[in-house]
Amino acid sequence: MFPGLSIPEMPLAFPLGGMDIAFYAVALVMIVTAVCTVAVKNILQSAVFLIFSFVGTAILYLLLNAEFAALAQVMVYIGGVVIFVVFTILLTSHLGEDSFSAKIPRLFAAFALAVAFVVVMIKCLLPIESLKEGAVASPENYAGLQQMAFRLLGYDQSGFIIPFEVVSILLLMTLIVSITVARRWIPDDYKKEEEEK
Amino acid sequence: MFVPSVTNPIGDFVRELVPQVAAFLPASLQSDTLNSVVAFLINALICVVAVCLVNIGSAPILIYMERKVCAHVQCRLGPMRLGWHGTIQTVADVLKMLFKEVYAPSGADKLMFYLAPLIVLIGPFIVCALIPFGRNLVVADVSMGIPLIIAVNGFGVLGILLGGWSSNNKYSLLGALRSGAQMISYEISFAMILLFVVMISGSTNLMSITMGQEGTIFDWWVFKIPVLGLIAFVLFFISSTAEMNRAPFDIAEAEQELTGGYHTEYNGTPFAMFYLAEYIALVTNSALATTCFLGGFLPPCIGVAFIDNYLNMVPGVIWFFAKVYFMIWCYMMVRWTFVRPRVDQLMDFEWKFLLPVNLLLLVAGAAYIALVG
Numbered sequence: 001m002f003p004g005l006s007i008p009e010m011p012l013a014f015p016l017g018g019m020d021i022a023f024y025a026v027a028l029v030m031i032v033t034a035v036c037t038v039a040v041k042n043i044l045q046s047a048v049f050l051i052f053s054f055v056g057t058a059i060l061y062l063l064l065n066a067e068f069a070a071l072a073q074v075m076v077y078i079g080g081v082v083i084f085v086v087f088t089i090l091l092t093s094h095l096g097e098d099s100f101s102a103k104i105p106r107l108f109a110a111f112a113l114a115v116a117f118v119v120v121m122i123k124c125l126l127p128i129e130s131l132k133e134g135a136v137a138s139p140e141n142y143a144g145l146q147q148m149a150f151r152l153l154g155y156d157q158s159g160f161i162i163p164f165e166v167v168s169i170l171l172l173m174t175l176i177v178s179i180t181v182a183r184r185w186i187p188d189d190y191k192k193e194e195e196e197k
Numbered sequence: 198m199f200v201p202s203v204t205n206p207i208g209d210f211v212r213e214l215v216p217q218v219a220a221f222l223p224a225s226l227q228s229d230t231l232n233s234v235v236a237f238l239i240n241a242l243i244c245v246v247a248v249c250l251v252n253i254g255s256a257p258i259l260i261y262m263e264r265k266v267c268a269h270v271q272c273r274l275g276p277m278r279l280g281w282h283g284t285i286q287t288v289a290d291v292l293k294m295l296f297k298e299v300y301a302p303s304g305a306d307k308l309m310f311y312l313a314p315l316i317v318l319i320g321p322f323i324v325c326a327l328i329p330f331g332r333n334l335v336v337a338d339v340s341m342g343i344p345l346i347i348a349v350n351g352f353g354v355l356g357i358l359l360g361g362w363s364s365n366n367k368y369s370l371l372g373a374l375r376s377g378a379q380m381i382s383y384e385i386s387f388a389m390i391l392l393f394v395v396m397i398s399g400s401t402n403l404m405s406i407t408m409g410q411e412g413t414i415f416d417w418w419v420f421k422i423p424v425l426g427l428i429a430f431v432l433f434f435i436s437s438t439a440e441m442n443r444a445p446f447d448i449a450e451a452e453q454e455l456t457g458g459y460h461t462e463y464n465g466t467p468f469a470m471f472y473l474a475e476y477i478a479l480v481t482n483s484a485l486a487t488t489c490f491l492g493g494f495l496p497p498c499i500g501v502a503f504i505d506n507y508l509n510m511v512p513g514v515i516w517f518f519a520k521v522y523f524m525i526w527c528y529m530m531v532r533w534t535f536v537r538p539r540v541d542q543l544m545d546f547e548w549k550f551l552l553p554v555n556l557l558l559l560v561a562g563a564a565y566i567a568l569v570g
Binding site: 039042044045048049067068074075078079080082083086087090091144145146172175176178179 | 306308309312339340341344345347348349350351352354355358359364370373374377379385401492548549552553556
C-alpha cells in the first residue's frame, strides 16, 4: 500500500491465553471510548468517556504487572484531574446549548493531518524488532509498591532519595499553603470598623 | 496457556473438584486447559456472588436498623406492623421500589442520568472485595489494598456530580456541587489517616494490617499506640462520616434546603442504586474501621487464658460482623444525635482543623515509631 512499509506477521494467536484476550478487549474499549471522547458534542459526556479511557489504561498497566503505575493513573487522573475538569464544566453556563462545529475545509485539513500522523507513527513503530514478540510484562512485583519504594528511597546510585524528598517537601508545602489560604483573613480597616461599632 | 487463578483455600477446593467431575464427561471434553478455565470461572463466580451477597444482602438489614435506631432515639417504636417488630417492612419497601416506573425528567441528559448510579456503585463494590472477612475469606488479597481504596473513592464523587448535573434541576446541581466539594476536601484527611495506619502497621495489605494486631485487645491499633491510636480512630470516624455524606455532614442532600440534593429527580431502580451505594459505603467504611483499628476478624482476647479459649472458639467472621455492626450502630447514633453544620462551617472544619491535626498526627506517629517501636 505504502512504499517502504512491510507489515510483519502479527501475533494473532493467543499465546498467553486469558491475558491476551483481556488485552484485546481492553484495547477495543479504549479505542471506542477515545473516539467517543472527541466525537461526542457534549463536553461533559466527553469527559466521562475520557475517564473510561483512563480506566482502560490503568487495566493495561495492571496486565503488565505495573501495579503502582495503574493505581497512580486511577488516583491522579480519575480522582483528581477529571474531577476538576468536570467541576469546571459544571460551573460554566449554557453547557451544550450551541455545540461547537468546525467548517468543512478545516475538517478536511484535520482529517489529513490525523491520517498523516498515524502513517508516520506506524512507519516508525514497525521496524522495531521486539514488537513482533509483543510487549513483555515486567517480572512479578518489579513494579509493585515495595520494590518501587525501595528504589525511590534508595541511597545508592540507582536510588532517587533526593528528588523524592524534594517533591514530597513541595507537596507538603502546597498542603500547608492551602490551609493558610483557607484561614480567614480580615483586612485591618475592616477590623477598625468593627472595633468602632 | 496461562489462566489467571484465584488464590484461596476455597479456590483450591474448586480446582481439585473440577477435574474429578470432568472425569465423568466424554473424552473429547477432557483437557487440563479446559479444567483450569472452568475452575477459574467458577471461582470468579463465587467471588462475585460473595461480594454481591454481603453488599446487597446487608442493605435491607441496614435500612431496618436505621429506622429502628432513629425511632428509638426519637422515642418512637418505628415499623411494627409487618412481621415480628416490622421486620418484613423493608422487603416490602424494596419490592415497591423495584416495581416503580423508571423515567428521566424532560431535558435531562439520558446517558449521564442512567450512568451516574452505576458509577457511584463502583467504589463500594471494589472496596468490599478487598476486605478480609476471616482468615481465608478475602476475595482479592492484593498487596496495595489501601492505595486502591483511596483511588476508587474518586468514582463516588464523579457519580454524584454527574447525577446532579444530568437531572436538569437547580436543586440537584447545587446538591451535587456541595457534595463534590465536601467529598474532595474530606478525601484528603481520609487518605491521611489511612496513611497513618499504613505507617504504624508497615503494610498496605489489609490482611497483614489485620494480622499485625494479633494478640490481646490491647494490640489493636486503637490501643497499641497510646493516645495517638485513639485520636486517629476518632478522626477516621469523622472524616469517613463526611466522606459518606451522612448526617451530620449531609449538607449535600439536606431535605430542608435542597429537597434531596443530587438524587431529587431519581426514582425507582436508579434511586434504589443511589440508596444502596450509600448503605454499602456504610458497610465498607465500618469494615475498614474494623480492619484498620479494631483488629478485624480477631477475637477481643483479654490475656486471661480461660476466657480467651472460649473467645477463640467463635469463628472470625462472626467477630468481624459483630464489630462492623457495632461501628454501624455508632454511625447511626451520631446521625440521629448531632445537628447539621452550615456549608462554610463544614469546609472550615476540614481545612482549618482536621487537616492540620492530621499532619501533626502523621509527624507524631513517625516520631513514635522512630523513638519507641
